[in-house]
Amino acid sequence: MLIFLDKQPRLLYTLGVMRESNNHRGRGMKQGNMEFPKTLAEKYQPQAVGDFIGIERPRAVLTSFLKAPHSAAFLFLGPSGTGKTTMALVLARALPGEVQRIPSRECDLERVQSIAQRCQYFPWSARFHFVLIDEADQMTHAAQLAFLSLLDATAFPPMTVFVFTANATDLLESRFLSRCLTLNFGTVGIEQDLARFLAGISQKETGRKNGINFAAIAKAAEGNVRDALMKLELEILAGGVPEEKPKRISAPAVRQAIQTIYQERAAKAVATRNRRILEAAGVAA
Numbered sequence: 001m002l003i004f005l006d007k008q009p010r011l012l013y014t015l016g017v018m019r020e021s022n023n024h025r026g027r028g029m030k031q032g033n034m035e036f037p038k039t040l041a042e043k044y045q046p047q048a049v050g051d052f053i054g055i056e057r058p059r060a061v062l063t064s065f066l067k068a069p070h071s072a073a074f075l076f077l078g079p080s081g082t083g084k085t086t087m088a089l090v091l092a093r094a095l096p097g098e099v100q101r102i103p104s105r106e107c108d109l110e111r112v113q114s115i116a117q118r119c120q121y122f123p124w125s126a127r128f129h130f131v132l133i134d135e136a137d138q139m140t141h142a143a144q145l146a147f148l149s150l151l152d153a154t155a156f157p158p159m160t161v162f163v164f165t166a167n168a169t170d171l172l173e174s175r176f177l178s179r180c181l182t183l184n185f186g187t188v189g190i191e192q193d194l195a196r197f198l199a200g201i202s203q204k205e206t207g208r209k210n211g212i213n214f215a216a217i218a219k220a221a222e223g224n225v226r227d228a229l230m231k232l233e234l235e236i237l238a239g240g241v242p243e244e245k246p247k248r249i250s251a252p253a254v255r256q257a258i259q260t261i262y263q264e265r266a267a268k269a270v271a272t273r274n275r276r277i278l279e280a281a282g283v284a285a
């Protein structure tokens with residue numbers, strides 16, 4: 001059984017609760033008669049640990065872990081768009097785990113206590129309990145303290161894998177951090193891999209690899225794969241029409257414009273003065 005608190009069908013699909021209308025990439029998802037189109041980030045979402053680009057160390061660690069899984073608490077740490085949540089979902093499917101996904105804003109003391117209670121029972125529909133807490137640094141302080149005892153070796157629930165994700169550790173207690181296996185989702189230096197990844201997607205989507213500057217998109221994304229896929233989607237939709245850039249105005253052109261304004265004002269002032277003189281003299285202008 002999967003417990004999932006977000007109601008968006010796309011996310012339910014991500015967890016494998018809903019069936020895809022077919023297995024082809026590039027097709028929408030069906031729910032009843034409704035078809036949901038997918039973004040490139042959804043369409044080309046990694047399905048297995050080996051599908052992720054960059055993040056070599058998390059891939060190596062999790063590949064080994066999946067060969068002999070056991071109770072553990074992971075912290076997936078890193079910048080936005082580097083695959084932390086997606087990797088957690090891949091892990092949940094691979095275990096397989098009975099998933100409890102807790103949004104950070106709902107992660108308070110009461111919630112941690114209910115997780116603890118639930119994880120004491122044998123997972124009846126899967127091998128493991130899988131608890132995913134996204135943006136863990138936003139959980140309440142009381143929840144974090146409650147996790148200290150839950151993640152302690154003496155109280156760790158059996159057959160349970162916790163995955164916490166966070167962009168930074170500033171708000172996380174050092175005692176909490178020391179109970180987690182921290183994996184850094186750094187994507188520094190993936191520009192070339194990312195550019196190749198984007199070119200491959202462009203080829204599948206349009207049949208072409210030219211007309212788009214993949215290297216520039218990869219560089220501008222600064223390691224954020226989601227951003228890069230969004231930018232690529234825009235470029236494909238634009239079909240080669242370049243983005244309008246603000247035009248640079250040269251200094252002589254600015255001087256010329258100011259001069260023209262002053263000349264026009266001066267001419268107006270002279271005309272007004274002449275009209276007044278003529279009016280004062282009783283001559284119709």
Ligand SMILES: Nc1ncnc2c1ncn2[C@@H]1O[C@H](COP(=O)(O)OP(=O)(O)OP(=O)(O)O)[C@@H](O)[C@H]1O
Binds near residue numbers: 042051
């Ligand atoms: N390393 C990667 N390899 C391949 N695709 C990736 C990778 N990282 C991210 N993506 C793509 O970006 C999408 C978003 O990734 P995800 O939501 O897992 O990022 P995140 O690290 O959890 O970001 P955030 O910190 O903003 O929550 C994924 O669905 C996938 O398509």
Ligand SMILES: [Mg+2]
Binds near residue numbers: 085086134
């Ligand atoms: Mg995330």
